[in-house]
Amino acid sequence: MKLFLLCLLCSYTCIIAQRNVVLIIADDLSSEYCGFIENHRDTVKLPNIRRLLAKGIVFNKAWSNPLCSPTRAGILTGRYSFRTGVGDAVGGQGSRVLDTAEMTIPRMLNIFKPNGIAKANIGKWHLHTTMPQTNYILPLTLGYDHYEGNFAGQLPSFYSWNKIKDGKSAVCNTYATTELTNNAIDWVKSVPQNKPFFLWLAYNAPHSPFHLPPSNLHSYTELKGIPSDTATSVVPYFKAMSEALDKEIGRLFDTLEAQNIMDSTDIIFIGDNGSDMKVSQVKGGAKGSISQEGISVPFIISGPSVKNPGRYSNALVNTHDLFATIIELMGFSNWKQNILQSKPVDSKSLLPIIYNQDSIIRDWVFSEVFKLTPVAGDGKTMRNKEYKLMDYDNGTQKFVNLLKDPEEDIDLLQANLSGNDKTNYEYLCGEMSKLVGTGAFCTALSVQNSDTDEYFTSYFDSQSSLLTIQFHKPLQKQATVHIYSANGKLEQSVEILPHQYSIQVDMNNVAAGLKTISLIHDDLQFKKAILIHK
Structure with missing residues (x-):
């Protein structure tokens, strides 16, 4: 009898000690539609996702990348897009795809416990192109034991699609949505008892094409489901798809409970980027953009690892932080010794917040987008607790105070900066410069003006768009004035003839923002910062 009780106690202890992790990714579901996130707007019914709240933490200030593939690459490797090269949605010839030499979550778990942790990726892959078909084995190459899902960024139809299973x-x-849940449930049931597992479950919903889900999965009984209706009334179909997603997630949760493993499983729920433009509730803000609505996503961690659950956190977090977090939730604390110096990881573990030992893990978060065919919205962005800097690849910038202006309506670079504004601007562009390592993002504000006073003054007339540069005494030799953008891009050059007292520069074709005036005269260079506002 004593032996039986001892064995029973040992078995119970092993079950409790086991830690499983399930990562659930909703496709194109931003925080604006999630009623449990601050600053939400019109919402969708997500009762099963809300089941996570009582045992979890909601992160109000989570950032992803603006598009599907870069976010997935960032989670899988813990590295920012400028490091992985995946800055756009993968698809078509010439796409920048994920290097198969990258260290990934499942590869790291294989180092930690070879064959000791079951690892599956089910659902949308979107890290490599659909052709050649030899790509279909790449999820296994990158460390997973099992893959079942689809490679494309968008399904042609949710009712008939190309499914890949282990190559x-x-x-x-x-x-x-139903099939992927079936696959997840079947795989979880196949994992040997007491063997820990990691499941990456990436749904295609509620990504387009917008359609009518099966009637048992949603409450929108008035929808017709015909093409003319789905094309003109997009939002109700988006909501119906989101309800269907939530209901199927609930079926997975029910299975975990029936298998007696819900209490030993940490569940992470996120969106991969902002909403589709067709359903976005903010003018000018949607997926593909580094605006708040393009990168603010729902982010919940729930389960037995969460201490003092039911919390809301205002910590700044990146979806990239899931790399370190998942690995450490699985028990691998010294994983960093396996990271090559040539491939640095940007991910920071959220365990101090999960364990309620700390309220912050980073001072800033970062996101970026760079498309295969460049567009005006390509760029990088960084925020701290209060401010956000957007630096676009076309040389323009935008700087906002998110606490006072969460809609990002007021570009502080179009007005006189306060001392606090300037301090935060210099901090963010300085940190971005150090991170990316490609030169200064804030040349203009870092310029010391005192040494220019004896040579020239400058002022800008916003009505005429003329920049006047006044010399205190005429120059005896020919000189040159260069005007640079805040990130160091040359925008104007003007030659100054000897004996001129002043010049005027037409700034009509120059974007607003902070500029550096550089005067080169007699082998000397003098610089002055000026704000161009229009």
């Missing part, structure tokens, strides 16, 4: 492809006619 082999076949047409699937089961509704995609």
